[in-house]
Amino acid sequence: MKKYEIKGHKPTRHGFGEALVVLGERNENVVVLGADITGSVLTSFFQERFPDRFFSIGIAEQNATAIAAGLALSGKIPFFASYSAFAAFRNADMLRISIAYNNVNVKIGGGHSGITVGPDGATHQSLEEISFVRALPNMTVVVPADYEEAKKATIAIGEMVGPAFIRFGRSPVPMFTDTETPFSLGKANVLTEGNDVAIIACGIMVWQALLAAEELHKKKGIKARVINCHTIKPIDVQTIVDAAFECGAIVTAEEHQVHGGLGGAVAEVITKNYPVPIEFVGMCDVFGGSGEPDELLEKFGLSWREIYAAALLAIDRRDTNSKSYFKVKDVAHYKE
Amino acid sequence: MPINIKFSEKIFDNRRRNESEFAEIALEMRRDVIKSLYLAKSGHSGGSLGTADIFSVLFFGGIMRYRSNEPDWNGRDRFVLSAGHIAPILYSALARAGYFPTSELATLRKFNSRLQGHPGIDHHLPGIETSSGSLGQGISIAVGMALSDKYLDKNERRVFALTGDGEIQEGICWEAAMCAGHYKLDNLCWIVDNNDCQIDGRVRDVMSIYPLAEKFRAFNFEVIEIDGHNYNQLIAAFEKFIELHNNKNSKPFAIIANTYMGKGVSFMNDNYKWHGNPPNEEQAIKALTELGENVELI
Numbered sequence: 001m002k003k004y005e006i007k008g009h010k011p012t013r014h015g016f017g018e019a020l021v022v023l024g025e026r027n028e029n030v031v032v033l034g035a036d037i038t039g040s041v042l043t044s045f046f047q048e049r050f051p052d053r054f055f056s057i058g059i060a061e062q063n064a065t066a067i068a069a070g071l072a073l074s075g076k077i078p079f080f081a082s083y084s085a086f087a088a089f090r091n092a093d094m095l096r097i098s099i100a101y102n103n104v105n106v107k108i109g110g111g112h113s114g115i116t117v118g119p120d121g122a123t124h125q126s127l128e129e130i131s132f133v134r135a136l137p138n139m140t141v142v143v144p145a146d147y148e149e150a151k152k153a154t155i156a157i158g159e160m161v162g163p164a165f166i167r168f169g170r171s172p173v174p175m176f177t178d179t180e181t182p183f184s185l186g187k188a189n190v191l192t193e194g195n196d197v198a199i200i201a202c203g204i205m206v207w208q209a210l211l212a213a214e215e216l217h218k219k220k221g222i223k224a225r226v227i228n229c230h231t232i233k234p235i236d237v238q239t240i241v242d243a244a245f246e247c248g249a250i251v252t253a254e255e256h257q258v259h260g261g262l263g264g265a266v267a268e269v270i271t272k273n274y275p276v277p278i279e280f281v282g283m284c285d286v287f288g289g290s291g292e293p294d295e296l297l298e299k300f301g302l303s304w305r306e307i308y309a310a311a312l313l314a315i316d317r318r319d320t321n322s323k324s325y326f327k328v329k330d331v332a333h334y335k336e
Numbered sequence: 337m338p339i340n341i342k343f344s345e346k347i348f349d350n351r352r353r354n355e356s357e358f359a360e361i362a363l364e365m366r367r368d369v370i371k372s373l374y375l376a377k378s379g380h381s382g383g384s385l386g387t388a389d390i391f392s393v394l395f396f397g398g399i400m401r402y403r404s405n406e407p408d409w410n411g412r413d414r415f416v417l418s419a420g421h422i423a424p425i426l427y428s429a430l431a432r433a434g435y436f437p438t439s440e441l442a443t444l445r446k447f448n449s450r451l452q453g454h455p456g457i458d459h460h461l462p463g464i465e466t467s468s469g470s471l472g473q474g475i476s477i478a479v480g481m482a483l484s485d486k487y488l489d490k491n492e493r494r495v496f497a498l499t500g501d502g503e504i505q506e507g508i509c510w511e512a513a514m515c516a517g518h519y520k521l522d523n524l525c526w527i528v529d530n531n532d533c534q535i536d537g538r539v540r541d542v543m544s545i546y547p548l549a550e551k552f553r554a555f556n557f558e559v560i561e562i563d564g565h566n567y568n569q570l571i572a573a574f575e576k577f578i579e580l581h582n583n584k585n586s587k588p589f590a591i592i593a594n595t596y597m598g599k600g601v602s603f604m605n606d607n608y609k610w611h612g613n614p615p616n617e618e619q620a621i622k623a624l625t626e627l628g629e630n631v632e633l634i
Binding site: 031052053055057058060062063065066067068069070071072073074075076078093094096097098101102103 | 456457458465466467468469470472473474476477478479480481482483484485487488489507508511512514515518519
């Protein structure tokens with residue numbers, strides 16, 4: 001099985017912030033809007049390099065979002081970034097009408113996403129936005145897995161035409177892709193070969209999926225196909241259907257509610273094209289809380305262990321043709 | 337018996353005019369509003385009629401620079417109808433300016449029409465700069481356009497935006513106002529259709545926004561309060577804005593236009609119950625007769 005190595009740790013927000021500068025250098029129409037927390041979502045890099053193309057809008061995300069539409073209607077390529085809690089929910093109506101319905105070339109950066117925001121607690125831990133933004137017509141949605149991928153994904157949405165949302169996080173996470181790793185919007189990356197079960201993940205859960213695959217192989221001889229589904233919309237239907245057909249059992253993993261996010265998107269593809277058992281790893285219809293990222297990931301069941309357990313369950317359901325199913329809050333637990 | 341609805345083919349150019357010419361255009365547009373809403377069987381009569389005089393001056397008084405035969409002309413001033421529900425008057429103004437045939441006004445709110453219930457740029461009606469209808473967003477979009485013109489493209493274009501008065505109960509309007517003041521957007525002209533009417537009643541009863549001029553002044557606007565049915569006052573207000581912009585006075589401009597909802601039709605005048613309703617056959621006959629139309633029945 002292909003091995004991946006950690007080449008250090010860095011937050012995905014660094015990839016986002018650095019990519020904005022690259023985009024700014026490539027295209028003078030790229031402009032950035034800030035809503036006070038520029039040093040957190042690292043739009044500050046762009047601000048320092050291109051002060052004349054940076055607009056501070058203050059703590060007014062609704063306004064910033066609609067202003068971005070006005071700039072795009074004037075031929076600009078505006079990026080607006082804040083925490084996902086405010087860049088996808090506080091401004092939800094503006095995303096829907098000013099951005100998505102207008103179908104303007106605005107890019108939204110949702111930072112500090114998921115429970116790995118840590119000590120700030122539930123108010124700031126956005127765990128539902130993938131569900132919302134992917135439901136908007138015209139919207140492209142990307143959830144990169146590490147620093148390098150965040151950089152590539154940001155550049156990719158900056159160079160496509162149309163509204164897009166990119167989700168990234170606060171805390172340092174393992175870097176396992178590099179500048180050579182292919183990245184193409186809408187094309188999921190198959191990271192490991194295997195036909196026993198497919199693990200489809202996005203964001204920080206991709207690394208956990210790789211760890212789970214390693215354990216499954218070591219302990220059970222199971223070959224898992226790990227798929228990095230960085231683009232949630234448009235979703236890579238072919239890669240998912242191939243996985244369903246060739247593996248017959250699927251696990252999704254995301255730092256997001258199990259409702260409506262990556263899991264929901266994958267389930268839509270599978271139920272329509274080739275139904276197979278599917279298990280969802282994610283936040284099980286609960287809010288987060290304060291704590292260090294590692295403590296929270298363990299508490300809320302967002303690690304390779306839950307993916308491992310879910311994979312065994314999905315395989316069992318496939319092989320025994322079991323009709324039993326778990327309720328939403330029942331998580332498959334890892335056992336040594 | 338249904339009314340035989342015909343839209344005149346008259347179009348008007350954009351130049352300095354006298355009061356009677358503005359009145360003639362406003363009257364034509366008020367008839368358009370009644371006709372298109374009667375055919376649509378739904379829509380917003382009150383604000384569309386109440387702002388006809390503002391549209392008459394703005395579009396046909398040599399105030400806004402545009403080319404109806406070249407809607408994307410990049411020297412144009414832009415108009416954003418933040419109060420998207422009064423689209424019928426905007427559609428009338430655009431048709432009368434020559435953006436599209438006046439006969440198309442008969443398709444308001446109909447299936448596959450370019451004249452959507454609220455403006456939608458996905459339907460590609462010439463002259464529509466942005467979708468609008470979710471209240472308050474249009475004025476923020478206008479601020480974005482003005483920022484782009486002033487700071488990025490550094491051109492001399494202007495942005496005109498119209499909100500309702502009830503509309504500015506939306507918090508985003510004040511975020512937009514703060515931002516326009518902060519960035520000294522002297523290329524932005526914000527017109528408030530101040531008719532003290534909204535669906536549920538008087539604005540002052542539903543949720544008072546008053547005092548209004550003081551609020552805008554506090555947000556660093558240049559403010560002028562006028563009778564929104566008085567052509568001389570409208571012209572003077574717009575010319576003041578243009579003069580201040582030319583002199584780079586560094587302040588956004590707010591026109592508080594005191595109007596009567598439903599103005600021009602006696603039984604709709606100043607009556608909030610006409611905010612969101614179209615006239616039925618009997619009411620349309622009465623309204624069109626008052627507006628000087630020779631009504632024919634089929």
